[in-house]
Amino acid sequence: MYSRKTTIRNKTGLHARPASDFIGCASKFKSKIVIKKLSDEEEANAKSIVMLLALGLGEGEEIEIYAKGEDEVEAVDTLIDLVDSKFGEDK
Amino acid sequence: MAEVFCGVAASPGYALGPAFHYVPYEPSVSPSIIENRQSQENIGYYSAAREAAREELETLRRRVDKSDPERGKILAAHQSILMDAVLDEEIRDRVLSDLWGADWAIWESYGAYIRRMEGASDPLLRERAADLRDVRDRLLRCLEGQPSKELSLMDTPVVLVTRDLRPSDAAVLDRQKVLAIITETGGATCHSAILARCSGIPAVLGVENALALLPAGEEVLVDGTEGRVVLQPDESQREEFRRSQRLFASRVQENARFLAFPAITADGERVKIHLNLGTGQLKPPEVNHVDGAGLLRTEFLYLEREDLPSEEEQLSAYRQVLEAFGGKEVTVRTLDIGGDKQLPYLELPREENPFLGSRALRLCFDHPDLLKTQLRACLRAGVYGSLRLMFPMVSGVDDLRRAKRMLTQCRLELEREGIACAEDFPVGIMVEIPSAAIMADLIAEEADFASIGTNDLTQYVLAADRMNPAVRQYYRPFHPAVLRLIAQVSRSFGKKGKPVCVCGEMAGDPLGAAVLVGLDIRQLSMNSASVAPVKRALSLLDTRDAREAAQAVCSMATGEEAELYLRKRFAYLL
Numbered sequence: 001m002y003s004r005k006t007t008i009r010n011k012t013g014l015h016a017r018p019a020s021d022f023i024g025c026a027s028k029f030k031s032k033i034v035i036k037k038l039s040d041e042e043e044a045n046a047k048s049i050v051m052l053l054a055l056g057l058g059e060g061e062e063i064e065i066y067a068k069g070e071d072e073v074e075a076v077d078t079l080i081d082l083v084d085s086k087f088g089e090d091k
Numbered sequence: 092m093a094e095v096f097c098g099v100a101a102s103p104g105y106a107l108g109p110a111f112h113y114v115p116y117e118p119s120v121s122p123s124i125i126e127n128r129q130s131q132e133n134i135g136y137y138s139a140a141r142e143a144a145r146e147e148l149e150t151l152r153r154r155v156d157k158s159d160p161e162r163g164k165i166l167a168a169h170q171s172i173l174m175d176a177v178l179d180e181e182i183r184d185r186v187l188s189d190l191w192g193a194d195w196a197i198w199e200s201y202g203a204y205i206r207r208m209e210g211a212s213d214p215l216l217r218e219r220a221a222d223l224r225d226v227r228d229r230l231l232r233c234l235e236g237q238p239s240k241e242l243s244l245m246d247t248p249v250v251l252v253t254r255d256l257r258p259s260d261a262a263v264l265d266r267q268k269v270l271a272i273i274t275e276t277g278g279a280t281c282h283s284a285i286l287a288r289c290s291g292i293p294a295v296l297g298v299e300n301a302l303a304l305l306p307a308g309e310e311v312l313v314d315g316t317e318g319r320v321v322l323q324p325d326e327s328q329r330e331e332f333r334r335s336q337r338l339f340a341s342r343v344q345e346n347a348r349f350l351a352f353p354a355i356t357a358d359g360e361r362v363k364i365h366l367n368l369g370t371g372q373l374k375p376p377e378v379n380h381v382d383g384a385g386l387l388r389t390e391f392l393y394l395e396r397e398d399l400p401s402e403e404e405q406l407s408a409y410r411q412v413l414e415a416f417g418g419k420e421v422t423v424r425t426l427d428i429g430g431d432k433q434l435p436y437l438e439l440p441r442e443e444n445p446f447l448g449s450r451a452l453r454l455c456f457d458h459p460d461l462l463k464t465q466l467r468a469c470l471r472a473g474v475y476g477s478l479r480l481m482f483p484m485v486s487g488v489d490d491l492r493r494a495k496r497m498l499t500q501c502r503l504e505l506e507r508e509g510i511a512c513a514e515d516f517p518v519g520i521m522v523e524i525p526s527a528a529i530m531a532d533l534i535a536e537e538a539d540f541a542s543i544g545t546n547d548l549t550q551y552v553l554a555a556d557r558m559n560p561a562v563r564q565y566y567r568p569f570h571p572a573v574l575r576l577i578a579q580v581s582r583s584f585g586k587k588g589k590p591v592c593v594c595g596e597m598a599g600d601p602l603g604a605a606v607l608v609g610l611d612i613r614q615l616s617m618n619s620a621s622v623a624p625v626k627r628a629l630s631l632l633d634t635r636d637a638r639e640a641a642q643a644v645c646s647m648a649t650g651e652e653a654e655l656y657l658r659k660r661f662a663y664l665l
Contacts, residue, residue, distance in 0.1 A: 015215050020168050048177035049168070053219050054204050056211050 002073050003066030010086035013058035018087040023049045031069025038062040093325045100318030101284035104293030105336040106271035107312045110305045111249035118231040123192035133186045133193040140234035172226045201227035209397050250311045252301050271313035275301045288620050297560050346623035350380050354626045357633045365616035377619050383420035385616020386594040405468035413476030420477045427483040429454035451484035466501040473513025485520040523547035528576040531583035541584050545595025549573050567650030568597050578610045601628035601664045609641030628664040
């Protein structure tokens with residue numbers, strides 16, 4: 001298993017388009033991927049849009065992404081990069 | 092054989108097209124437990140419905156992807172919700188292990204997430220709950236095997252026939268698809284009418300049994316100017332329709348030329364034109380065409396949510412509007428809710444007579460924290476532009492004093508807390524309760540301005556519910572009794588050199604605007620669609636002529652007489 005932490009920095013948080021982009025990206029990997037909201041330790045399947053929305057990840061929220069499977073390192077690194085890129089917002 | 096039906100002329104214009112029955116799908120699901128042997132069958136139903144819903148969304152998305160990329164993105168999001176693996180597993184599990192009927196399993200699985208998102212404090216997340224609800228309803232409809240009523244699936248434009256329009260139906264009012272609107276309920280001042288006028292779609296409302304009388308697919312001619320509907324029109328009616336339509340189109344074009352200019356009467360008097368706003372959203376050019384916002388309805392901040400909007404949230408909404416108006420006057424009306432307009436999270440008692448009950452300011456007095464939050468937000472927002480504060484449903488001087496005391500209290504509190512707030516701004520009242528109009532001379536001593544809400548004033552003065560078709564002939568905005576009261580308010584405030592605005596439907600009607608100018612009103616607030624026609628009408632109007640006409644109708648005996656007289660005398664304005 002491999003995991004990393006980061007903070008959500010884009011204004012709209014992980015809802016709407018960024019959420020769709022996020023699960024779209026996560027679904028490309030074979031590993032099982034989980035996203036965890038560090039403020040209350042709640043977790044969600046990173047390939048489920050509904051679970052991700054229900055987590056309610058707004059701007060400033062600290063998260064941890066962890067994955068288990070053959071492409072776990074690549075999966076986590078790619079998703080962390082995506083979150084850190086602010087999904088193309090605030091350019 | 093042609094048949095003619097009459098209704099209320101609610102939004103002007105002409106249209107000819109096939110009738111389309113718009114009956115929004117409303118799921119009705121109740122808990123159901125199935126037999127073990129039925130579970131595979133139910134899974135089958137669910138899978139088929141999910142596939143049907145997926146195909147619908149795919150078709151819709153392909154259609155709008157180019158024309159409306161924003162909607163395309165929403166539909167794509169709906170697809171990913173529908174295909175969500177976790178949700179899918181939950182639904183299957185509830186059917187297979189808990190033996191719930193497919194409909195109940197869908198309802199509950201989606202419901203759990205909908206409730207959770209609706210309860211979120213983040214407004215962006217609350218909006219997502221609406222998406223989930225949309226997908227759930229689509230899925231349930233497919234499960235019942237009902238066809239989609241999606242307007243965007245129609246190949247040709249249609250005449251929309253429906254029982255009533257709700258605020259959330261605004262999204263279906265695409266001018267490319269909807270030629271005209273016919274409803275069974277409602278009058279010229281109800282929500283459907285305002286929606287139709289704002290989108291520039293001709294509408295005839297209050298056509299009783301329209302759904303039964305106008306079969307789907309039949310050719311219907313709609314005359315939104317006169318309030319007539321013709322089923323299967325004959326050749327001469329078609330010819331007349333084409334003539335009127337040409338005339339109307341050239342009139343619309345002509346009106347548009349007046350849009351960018353200030354409103355000046357034929358004899359050179361300047362009339363201020365303001366906008367009525369129902370949401371914080373503005374189309375950028377609109378601000379340049381008007382002198383300010385005469386009525387910012389703040390209800391939009393409170394509706395369709397689970398809790399009260401915070402001070403910060405309100406501050407940012409008001410600030411946005413004030414900044415958009417760049418120093419032009421913005422009149423913020425405090426919360427006008429209660430009676431028929433409910434907020435689910437407030438749990439207001441049901442009243443026998445809501446319009447005469449605890450609504451608007453009265454309700455706010457009963458819930459002082461509600462009003463204080465709003466007043467604090469206004470005081471703080473005032474820093475960002477030219478704000479005027481207006482209290483609705485003021486019945487007399489005592490209401491105004493009490494409201495002003497609360498405002499002062501809030502100002503002192505903010506100062507103590509060291510939070511920046513605006514210098515003194517004008518504080519005024521809505522005149523809609525007859526007692527406030529009758530006592531206008533004394534109220535004018537203590538209010539900085541008045542804004543007359545003609546819809547409610549008319550309904551209270553004439554004791555006629557504007558939503559009730561049975562008393563339609565009693566609801567007459569041009570009734571001398573109403574006009575006399577307006578004249579009295581105008582005079583009383585005029586004497587004190589204080590401005591009077593009219594923000595009801597009358598102000599946005601060329602005929603109404605003419606009478607109001609005749610009663611020395613120089614500020615009119617209206618929907619954006621009315622700005623051009625009113626400016627054009629005013630450019631043709633001589634204020635001396637208007638004053639003479641206004642005096643004449645004030646001494647007439649009946650509302651009908653007054654209305655006919657004005658229609659004749661000011662025919663050239665229409």
